[in-house]
Amino acid sequence: MTNSVSTRLAVLGSGPAGYTAAIYAARAGLSPIVIQGIQPGGQLTTTTDVENYPGFRDVIQGPWLMEEMQAQAEHVGTKIAWDHISSVDLSRRPFVLKGDGGTEYHADALVIATGAQAKWLGLPSEEHMKGRGASACATCDGFFYRGKKVAVIGGGNTAVEEALYLTNHSHDVTLIHRRDSLRAEKILQDRLFANEKINIVWDSEVVEFVGGGDPEALVGLDIRNRNTGEISRIECEGAFVAIGHKPATELFGSQLELDEDGYIKVETGTTNTSIEGVFAAGDVMDKTYRQAVTAAGTGCMAALDAEKYLASMEYEALAAE
Ligand SMILES: Cc1cc2nc3c(=O)[nH]c(=O)nc-3n(C[C@H](O)[C@H](O)[C@H](O)COP(=O)(O)OP(=O)(O)OC[C@H]3O[C@@H](n4cnc5c(N)ncnc54)[C@H](O)[C@@H]3O)c2cc1C
Known part of the structure; x- marks a missing residue:
């Protein structure tokens, strides 16, 4: 009824x-x-x-x-x-x-x-590291990583804005993007390319959020180069997923x-x-x-x-x- x-x-x-x-x-x-x-x-x-x-x-x-x-x-x-x-x-x-x-x-x-x-990549290790270094909001969590190495995943406006914002706290920001060019607006791209604290890794996708220590916290991201298939690790303590x-x-x-x-x-x-x-x-x-x-x-x-x-x-x- x-x-x-x-x-x-x-x-x-x-x-x-x-x-x-x-x-x-x-x-x-x-x-x-x-x-x-x-x-x-x-x-x-x-x-x-x-x-x-x-x-x-x-x-x-x-x-x-x-x-x-x-x-x-x-x-x-x-x-x-x-x-x-x-x-x-x-x-x-x-x-x-x-x-x-x-x-x-x-x-x-x-x-x-x-x-x-927030959209996430959908990896089990990403889910596991939420609250331990994996975040989807630089404005919310960036402050917790001051002075530390961080990474941003994505290639649109949000990813570029998040990377630029994180340079307020970190001198070492890596932007990881699946393609060889960004979708972000040109003015944002210009600011990104001019910022010496930001390093860009092209044609690469994250395959694993890597934890370590006790209590466990993020220590890095394993990424795969989409052209060569090669897997390598980027050391970082904060990883910000910015894919929308x-x-x-x-x-x-x-x-x-x-x-x-x-x-x-x-x-x-x-x-x-x-x-x-x-x-x-x-x-x-x-x-x-x-x-x-x-x-x-x-x-x-x-x-x-x-x-x-x-x-x-x-x-x-x-x-x-
Ligand atoms: C991990 C994380 C950390 C964050 N940290 C901060 C921070 O430190 N500082 C800060 O300012 N912001 C932070 N944010 C952002 C902040 O949480 C959001 O901006 C804020 O919660 C948005 O509020 P809202 O009321 O618009 O919606 P939400 O908080 O998203 O709430 C939506 C509500 O709608 C309900 N709902 C959805 N569909 C239906 C339906 N069909 N029927 C009935 N109910 C429905 C849900 O149950 C939920 O209660 C964080 C976000 C995340 C994910």
């Missing part, structure tokens, strides 16, 4: 964007529901040390920060649903979201905060306007999507910054935009009586 839940505002996703949207919406009296998805707390629950979220002088733990955000959201009146949404109908009013558990959510307004996931991100937008593909990379398009300076009453926040609409604090910032914006939208709907309904 279908269980039906009605709400003025549904927030899809429980990362920093979703919980911040919920905190603002609950304090505005909207009694939001956060639908957590299969990763309650979002991406930060997959990391340990967080040193750049404002307000904490000491290093904090990602999972702890997300527990605090959830507790704050609940404290101000947010309901939490442990459910994963498998289909949405944004053509109906209220919007309809169907959960895996059989619940149907009817929402007057919707904040989408489903995030994005995948926004979680499969649910909305044919209903909402997405950009060429699949991110939800929003009107500049707002969180308004192509459908009135549907707002997007966090990594699902931001392919540039992708940080917890920027996700929280746009989550706040989405709640304020949703509150304004719901107030205007109520005013119109009253005027029509």
